[in-house]
Amino acid sequence: MDSKNEIFEELASKMNSQLSVETGNDDHDESYSRSENESDGEWETMSESEWSISDSDWSIAGDTESASDTEDEFSLSSVTPSLKDWSDEIRSAKVCPFKLKPGLKESCGKSPVDFFKLMFTRSLFEFLVNNINNYAMKIIYPNQQGRRFKEVTVNEFYVFFGLLLNIGTINTNIIDDFLKTPPIVEDSEEFMSDVRFGIILKCLNFEHELPGKNDKMCEISHMIDYFNIMMRKLVNPEKVLCIEESITVPCYEHVYLLTDEFGLAHKLVVYQYDQKPGPNVAKTLLEDKLDVGHSVYLSDVYNSLELTKFLIDRKTYVTGPIQRKRFGVLKEFKEKQLNKGEKIVKYNADGICVTKWKERREIIMISSEHSGEWKQYIDAYNQKNKKPACVLEYNKYRDSIEKHDEMMGQYYFVCGKKTRTTYKYKRLGVHILQMLMLNAYILYNKYGGKSMSLIDFRTVVVKHLLSYGKRVRV
Known part of the structure; x- marks a missing residue:
């Protein structure tokens, strides 16, 4: 000291x-x-x-991209051959044991x-x-x-x-x-x-x-650095991590958070209002959390097949919905119409599972950790029901970012x-202090x-x- x-x-x-x-x-x-x-x-x-x-x-890869850009770093035009080999046969997910001991790194x-x-x-x-x-x-x-x-x-x-x-x-x-x-x-x-x-x-x-x-990012970059480095220096995160945009920030910038299931924010990244969010947000937030066995849950805005493949190769699980426009490898799987309660499940050689399931609407889920097989649960009416395992696990952890915003x-x-451009970075700085x-x-x-x-x-x-x-x- x-x-x-x-x-x-x-x-x-x-x-x-x-x-x-x-x-x-x-x-x-x-x-x-x-x-x-x-x-x-x-x-x-x-x-x-x-x-x-x-x-x-x-500098963040893609910082200069504008909203008019049609694709990002994880474009599906570069899908690897392993992602094209899909099968109905159930394949086990890769084993990625969690290597960290969650908790404070320093005595307090x-x-x-x-x-x-x-x-x-x-x-x-x-x-x-x-x-x-x-x-x-x-x-x-x-x-x-x-x-x-x-x-x-x-x-x-x-x-x-x-x-x-x-x-x-x-x-x-x-x-x-x-x-x-x-x-x-x-x-x-x-x-x-x-x-x-x-x-x-x-x-x-x-x-x-x-x-x-x-x-103009120099007006707030020091506070972002301080927050991210202090959290990395002080705390080992839990196994489960979630990615979502914070909705409490009163400014024009987009603030994306990496939180755990208790609402503790471990990292933040700020994109200007004209920058396009996508899978690159997830890669930026997770760049120093790889190779230790984390399980990441994220929405369809940040998910893609290429991101899932990239992260499972770095011993990091991914579970979450995926947008149809980023799902470019299984045309027949994507276009088939389902009745309520039906599902289609496919696996590839990397153990990645893709599930298409319909309850009130069709949902396409991708997971490198959980399967698409039926799993029973007790619903809000105390009745036995069933959903694909990957859907149940995603629903279990998706509210952690809402827990952070609620607190x-x-x-x-x-x-x-808010109407003054000169104040927006002050608002963001005070938000980081909070x-x-x-x-x-x-x-x-x-x-x-x-x-x-x-x-x-x-x-x-x-x-x-x-x-x-x-x-x-x-």
Whole structure:
């Protein structure tokens, strides 16, 4: 940890020497009673180089594709011969044992604050504070004569972030929680003036310029890198993973998540609104999760035969529906009309099973793990029924991404105006901060030794952040 601190201090000193601007701090009417040095040893620090990736690593195959493109990397024009050899004979799936031990990679305390600090390192807060100060000094205050800006400190940002989280808590639509639990902060003026809070919020930005990168993704890429690298560094995922688009993000970009069955988000990737989603989304999210035996469940938007073949060769199972336009190898299988309750099942030499089944409508499922044979279950009316095994397994795990969005929406707050293009990356950055908060809560409930409701977890964290300083008149 000492080496990490030395690296970061060296980088920070270089950055401050280039970007520092002298300001008058003596005219500001408030300060914070808790000293800056008091918290230096409490937060884990991480060098900026450890959670930022190179320009070549950040680029995503297909980033330049537009919505007019007709096919993606997994086009069916390049179907391999093994995918063309289909049979009615049942063939066993390849054996891909799961090699990871799910759980935390690093030791952690047992309190909610410990898990919060596990996800939010001091280095992250220092990065955000530096961005706020630079934005204020370069963009806003040079154009306003006679006004001086007091630079934001890390301790003051803790208070600001606590008040920001409190906004989502007191605006909950869960009436019972709101009536039983008084607001965490009854008077925010006790900690920070409304004017000061508004200034920091206006200057909040997540921009990090990448060498040779001129696109707008540099405004949010650093936060995406931080989220993905922190999750990879801290947690070994469960065997079951799911891929879907998050619907709670209030911006024009498409955010795709890799979650487990408990709603814990392990990775995210952002596509701009004019980029076409497809199987390449799945490959990007899974690129560092291969060869260990994961079982992946995904919708027809991201699935294809070529993707399934690619992943099973990398010891990763896939189960999910597939679009007809991506199903270009079994014409007779695709076009045959079925009656309700009928199914057709085909297998290939790789153990990949394709099932066409009709209940209320026809569904084509592909799985490299589960068969298409009938499997009994008890339905919602407590009656025995049957469905193909691959359909039952897919239905079992497909709601995990909805579980993530449901928990995010309980105490969600929006930052910025949707109609302003300049605000959309701020909204996305604040959304990522809230995802980190939710991940800390899920990890605490799994490994903290004691379960807690989300509102109680947020209450403990907000009170801790606000303890870093009260507003003192001077």
